[in-house]
Amino acid sequence: MLAETKRQTIALVIATIALGIIVGFSSLLLGQLLDIVEQLFLHFEENAHIPVATAATPINRLVSVTLGGIIVALIWYALQRYGKPTVSINKALQGEKMPFGVTIIHVMTQIFYVATGGSIGRELAPREAGTLMAQTWQKFAGRIGLAELSVDDQRLLLASAAGAGFAGIYIAPITGMLFAVEILLKKVDIKTVSVSLSMSVIAMLVGSITKGFVPYYLIAHKNFSIKMLPFVVVVALVMGLLGGLFRRGFQWAGKHSAQSKQILWQLPLVALLTGIVAMKMPQIMGNGRGLAEFSFVNLDQKVIVFLLVGAALKTIVTILTIKAGAAGGTLTPSIAIGGALGGVIGFAYMVIMPGLSMATIAQAGVIGAVGFLAASQQAPLMALFMLFEVCHLDSSALLPLGLTVALASVSSKLVLSK
Numbered sequence: 001m002l003a004e005t006k007r008q009t010i011a012l013v014i015a016t017i018a019l020g021i022i023v024g025f026s027s028l029l030l031g032q033l034l035d036i037v038e039q040l041f042l043h044f045e046e047n048a049h050i051p052v053a054t055a056a057t058p059i060n061r062l063v064s065v066t067l068g069g070i071i072v073a074l075i076w077y078a079l080q081r082y083g084k085p086t087v088s089i090n091k092a093l094q095g096e097k098m099p100f101g102v103t104i105i106h107v108m109t110q111i112f113y114v115a116t117g118g119s120i121g122r123e124l125a126p127r128e129a130g131t132l133m134a135q136t137w138q139k140f141a142g143r144i145g146l147a148e149l150s151v152d153d154q155r156l157l158l159a160s161a162a163g164a165g166f167a168g169i170y171i172a173p174i175t176g177m178l179f180a181v182e183i184l185l186k187k188v189d190i191k192t193v194s195v196s197l198s199m200s201v202i203a204m205l206v207g208s209i210t211k212g213f214v215p216y217y218l219i220a221h222k223n224f225s226i227k228m229l230p231f232v233v234v235v236a237l238v239m240g241l242l243g244g245l246f247r248r249g250f251q252w253a254g255k256h257s258a259q260s261k262q263i264l265w266q267l268p269l270v271a272l273l274t275g276i277v278a279m280k281m282p283q284i285m286g287n288g289r290g291l292a293e294f295s296f297v298n299l300d301q302k303v304i305v306f307l308l309v310g311a312a313l314k315t316i317v318t319i320l321t322i323k324a325g326a327a328g329g330t331l332t333p334s335i336a337i338g339g340a341l342g343g344v345i346g347f348a349y350m351v352i353m354p355g356l357s358m359a360t361i362a363q364a365g366v367i368g369a370v371g372f373l374a375a376s377q378q379a380p381l382m383a384l385f386m387l388f389e390v391c392h393l394d395s396s397a398l399l400p401l402g403l404t405v406a407l408a409s410v411s412s413k414l415v416l417s418k
Contacts, residue, residue: 007146007147008147008148008149008150008153010146011147011148011149012153012157012195014146015134015137015141015146015149015157016157016160016195016198016199016202017198017202019130019133019137019157019160019161019164020164020199020200020201020202020203020206021202021203021206022133023129023130023133023134023161023164023165023168023199023203024164024168024202024203024204024205024206024207025168025206026126026129026130026133026165026168027126027164027165027166027167027168027169027203027206027207028168028169028206028207028209028211030107030111030122030125030129031207031210031211032210033108033115034046034111034114034115034122035115037111037112037115037116038053038115041064041067041068041115041116041117042056042060042061042064042115042116042117043055043056044056046289048214048215048216048217048218048293049218051289051290051292051293052282052283052286052290052293053282053285054282054283054290056282058278058279058280059279061275061278061279061282061285062272062275062276062278062279063275064117064275065116065118065272065275065278065285066268067116068112068113068115068116068117068118068271069113069116069118069267069268069270069271069272069274070268070271071116072109072112072118072267072326073263073264073266073267073268073271073325074264075105075109076106076109076263076267076325076326076327077260077261077263077264079102079105079106079109080259080260080263081260083101083102084099084102085099085102086098086099086102086103086106086327087099087103088128089127089158089159089162089184092158093155093158093159097135098128098131098132098135100132100136103128103129103132104129104132106128107125107126107129107132108125109327110122110124110125110326110327110328111125113326113328114286114287114328115286117275117278117285117286118271118274118285118286118328119274119284119285119286119288119314119317119318119321120287120318120321120322120326120327120328120329120330120333121287121288121328121329121330121331121332122169122286122328122332123166123170123287123329123331123332124327124328124329125165125329126165126166126168126169127162127163127165127166127179127329128165129165130161130162130163130164130165130166130168130203131158131161131162131165133161134157134158134160134161134162135158137157138154138157155185156185156191156192156195156196157195159180159181159184159185159196160180160192160195160196160199160200161199162179162180162184163176163177163178163179163180163184163199164176164196164199164200164202164203165203166200167200167201167203167207168203168204168206169207170216170386170389170390171204171207171208171211171212171216171389171390172204172385172386172389172390173197173200173201173203173204173389174197174200174385174388174389175382175385175386175389175390176196176199176200176203176204177193177196177197177200178379178381178382178386179379179382180192180196180200181193181196182379182381182382183377183379183382215390215391215392216289216390216391217289217292217293217296217335217390217391218293218296218297219297219363219366219391219393220296220297220299220362221362221363222391222392222393222396222397223394223396224363224397224399224400224401225396226399228360228363228367228400229399229400229403230353231345231349231360231367232367232400232403232404232407233403234345234349235342235345235346235349235364235367235368235404236367236371236403236404236405236406236407236411237407237408237411238345238371238411239338239341239342239368239374239404239408240371240374240407240408240409240410240411240412240414240415241375241411241412241414241415242337242338242341242372242375243371243372243373243375243376243408243412244375244411244412244414244415244416246315246319246330246334246337246372246375246376247375247377247378247412247415248415249315250318250322250376252319253319253322253323254322256323257322257323257324257325258323262325263324263325266323266324266325267321267324267325269324270317270320270321270323270324270326273317273320274317277313281306281309281310281313283310283336284310284314284317284336287329287332287333287336288314288318288332288333288335288336288337289336290336291310291314291336291339291340292332292335292336292339292365292369294306294307295307295336295339295340295342295343295365295368295369296339296362296365296366298343299361299362301347303343304347307341307344308340308341308344310340311337311340311341311344314333314336314337314340315337318333318337330376330377331373331377331386334369334372334373334376334377335369335372335373335386336369337372338368338369338370338371338372338373338376339365339366339372340365340368341368342364342365342366342367342368342369342371342372343361343362343364343365343368345364345368346360346361346363346364346365347361347364349364363400366387366393366397366401367400367401367404369387370383370384370386370387370401370404370408371383371404371405371407371408372408373387374404374405374408374409374412375408375409375411375412378409378412378416380406381405384401384402384405387401388401
């Protein structure tokens with residue numbers, strides 16, 4: 001018995017290291033695919049300074065999203081009609097097998113659509129790819145003589161690989177670990193944290209080969225003041241309610257998403273709508289990085305209406321995109337919507353409390369983003385550390401952001417418990 005336990009521990013360690021490398025490279029390759037498609041369709045290279053294709057012509061943006069919608073509608077229709085059904089991460093954790101070829105095409109299609117401007121998050125694709133790699137590894141491990149892992153350890157590897165996929169593309173290992181233990185496994189102990197964090201760190205190191213260690217979002221002012229705490233209480237409660245409503249919205253859209261031939265007309269139609277909006281407001285394109293960045297660095301009161309309209313339109317087109325049959329994430333769209341709404345409330349707060357610096361506005365966007373994300377994902381710890389990692393925040397942000405996710409999580413229950 002002791003010898004078998006030792007063999008299983010060795011197998012788990014080897015799997016953690018190997019999958020960290022494999023999943024890291026899968027995230028790296030998906031990132032490269034995103035860059036290639038953006039160059040091809042929108043003629044720009046995305047980074048924190050240029051997060052969206054504002055330099056592309058309005059017609060270029062319209063054609064890019066619409067054409068992208070038509071192409072992915074055809075691909076997803078073909079997968080549904082001729083391929084095996086796709087398997088979600090949660091179902092994979094329950095023992096269902098992801099069809100390899102179908103999942104690879106499904107994952108690449110998600111990245112393709114986001115790159116053309118489709119309003120959906122890109123983070124689901126690397127997570128699904130990571131889970132697929134873990135399932136494939138488990139088949140391979142038996143062939144090379146490694147000990148068969150327990151059912152719990154097999155689930156741990158799948159969840160950790162999903163989190164590592166996120167870590168590899170966003171260079172955020174703690175967020176990847178928390179996605180695995182807080183959202184997927186809902187279990188925190190030494191083994192789950194050690195395996196998931198180790199795998200995410202390795203995947204991050206591999207992903208950084210092309211991405212480097214730079215912030216995903218730039219913040220105008222990172223030194224948070226304790227004077228923000230009264231504002232935090234207000235915005236956290238509001239973001240909790242709104243984030244809860246957004247969660248209900250995208251869950252409803254996912255439950256009633258277009259299937260089979262419905263995708264062939266619904267997704268191109270929503271893509272056309274997205275393109276029309278993007279002609280005037282390119283910030284709503286893709287995963288919403290442009291809208292979030294705009295709210296984090298723009299300190300001019302003239303943008304209040306823009307942020308409010310941007311948040312509303314991003315919410316609508318994202319929910320419609322999911323309803324139309326597209327697959328993708330909701331983490332980064334939540335950051336975009338919450339960031340814009342937080343900025344709007346920040347401007348209002350400055351009117352009520354004169355004398356505050358303009359840094360309040362940029363920080364209000366971050367606070368709004370973390371509160372909205374915590375509520376929409378029902379994962380306060382993941383939301384907290386995600387903003388820390390993708391924005392490279394310092395310790396001064398811990399108290400206001402920690403209080404925000406706590407209050408937002410509580411207030412979201414008023415919406416979600418009904």
